[in-house]
Amino acid sequence: MALDLPTIIRNFDLRKCMQCGKCSASCPAGFESNLRTRMIIYMAKSGMDVLDLNELWSCTTCYTCQERCPKGVKVTDAIIFLRNLAARRGNFPRIHLTAIKAIYDTSNGFPLTPEISKIRSLLGLQKEPADVAHNEEALSKFRRLMESIEIINITREAQK
Amino acid sequence: MRYSLFPGCIAKNLYPSIEKATSIVFKELGIELVEDPYTCCPAPGVIRSYDFDSWLVIAARNIATAEAKGTPLLTICNGCYGTLGAADRFLKAHPEYIERVNRFLATVDMRYLGATRVVHFVDLIKESLPQLKDAVRVELDLKVAIHYGCHYLKPSAHGGENPERPEILERIVECLGCESVDFPEKLSCCGAGGGVWSGNEDLSLAILHRKLNFIKEAGAECIIDICPFCHLQLDQGQKRLKTRFEIPVLHLNQLIGLSFGVKDKILGLHTHMVSTRNIAKKAKKARKDLFEENEEKEI
Ligand code: SF4
Numbered sequence A: 001m002a003l004d005l006p007t008i009i010r011n012f013d014l015r016k017c018m019q020c021g022k023c024s025a026s027c028p029a030g031f032e033s034n035l036r037t038r039m040i041i042y043m044a045k046s047g048m049d050v051l052d053l054n055e056l057w058s059c060t061t062c063y064t065c066q067e068r069c070p071k072g073v074k075v076t077d078a079i080i081f082l083r084n085l086a087a088r089r090g091n092f093p094r095i096h097l098t099a100i101k102a103i104y105d106t107s108n109g110f111p112l113t114p115e116i117s118k119i120r121s122l123l124g125l126q127k128e129p130a131d132v133a134h135n136e137e138a139l140s141k142f143r144r145l146m147e148s149i150e151i152i153n154i155t156r157e158a159q160k
Numbered sequence B: 001m002r003y004s005l006f007p008g009c010i011a012k013n014l015y016p017s018i019e020k021a022t023s024i025v026f027k028e029l030g031i032e033l034v035e036d037p038y039t040c041c042p043a044p045g046v047i048r049s050y051d052f053d054s055w056l057v058i059a060a061r062n063i064a065t066a067e068a069k070g071t072p073l074l075t076i077c078n079g080c081y082g083t084l085g086a087a088d089r090f091l092k093a094h095p096e097y098i099e100r101v102n103r104f105l106a107t108v109d110m111r112y113l114g115a116t117r118v119v120h121f122v123d124l125i126k127e128s129l130p131q132l133k134d135a136v137r138v139e140l141d142l143k144v145a146i147h148y149g150c151h152y153l154k155p156s157a158h159g160g161e162n163p164e165r166p167e168i169l170e171r172i173v174e175c176l177g178c179e180s181v182d183f184p185e186k187l188s189c190c191g192a193g194g195g196v197w198s199g200n201e202d203l204s205l206a207i208l209h210r211k212l213n214f215i216k217e218a219g220a221e222c223i224i225d226i227c228p229f230c231h232l233q234l235d236q237g238q239k240r241l242k243t244r245f246e247i248p249v250l251h252l253n254q255l256i257g258l259s260f261g262v263k264d265k266i267l268g269l270h271t272h273m274v275s276t277r278n279i280a281k282k283a284k285k286a287r288k289d290l291f292e293e294n295e296e297k298e299i
């Protein structure tokens, strides 16, 4: 998907925003943090730079704002794509690199630990699930696929 | 009908009790589940936030795996559904992307065709309500707080329940002889999604705390979820909060398992962080009224 601010404004109907504030009023993350959805939409649709705002990363992507927006602005989708841009600039929580690395290394975001393996056996499940993580050939193929996609470059760039 | 079970990382690797309960419930409903070699869905909150196309390629790889076997993909997690369902619908609506995705998949000898579908397990239970009713053996009579979680209901453009007034979980829970309690912000987020769980723990727990206060006030004996990630947040998150709520958390399939007369230990209730002892006791009592001890269900 083409990535720049004007495309996001167009694809997700940000210009339709009338600043009613229903999104902010519905936002569970906004209750507890500085995230002001209406402000992000206002700034973005006016062409202001929002990519350095840490609040972009406070959104839980619950989609409540998008569902309730009376003008049909695709608020959550827009935030997700603004994050795509922010990540390329290096604004993202560094801890996420652990999850991305875990997926690259093991094909799972939450890899299996010996403790859980034991619980699996006690419950009568296979000790190790029949997933890609436990199939050497499939795992090396998956890593090859990961090498070919953009997310690896974005995160490697950030670690330099 | 056969379905390929997509357990997702959390049910497999953090809460195998959910995977176990799922296999028991669907066996009883006469629905065959097979296992296929999957990866992380990938996580919609983290991976999609970094690069939409990368997210799409990994999701398409998982869908293509089920497609090659000719089985629909069954998710037991809102996060997996949020990824696999959305990616599948996106590709079907934008065929020009299919070719692009397939250029990546070709490097690992795979291909997405758009010939299967992604199903959330609640929708499958919805279709099987009569069978479910028949299989219920014990009335648990629990006061439960239903937590829908976000990505089963939303975005609603994908169809399904009305996100502001859903009713399927209430119907299922009633079917099991339980009462669903009402509470403010019942449909609000658990606070884990969007990478906030790992990226901003304080905020994630603050959102959870707010929700748990409402649940406690409503007098719920337990929380019922349909997503292992919400489950992780509701169960482990409670332990991280300073306030001691001690509200047991069950994935819907575990509650259904109990209603089928399956023992709590078999369903792995004892492996949760928040004690489920009171629920187990109540289930045992309900079972006693129905079975002689040696007749107890041991699936
Ligand atoms: S709810 Fe929609 S129209 Fe209202 S402020 Fe938010 S984005 Fe703008």
Ligand code: SF4
Pocket: A023, A026, A027, A028, A029, A030, A037, A058, A059, A060, A061, A062, A063, A064, A065, A066, A075, A076, A079
């Ligand atoms: S999707 Fe994000 S911005 Fe919108 S209501 Fe939910 S947390 Fe707030």
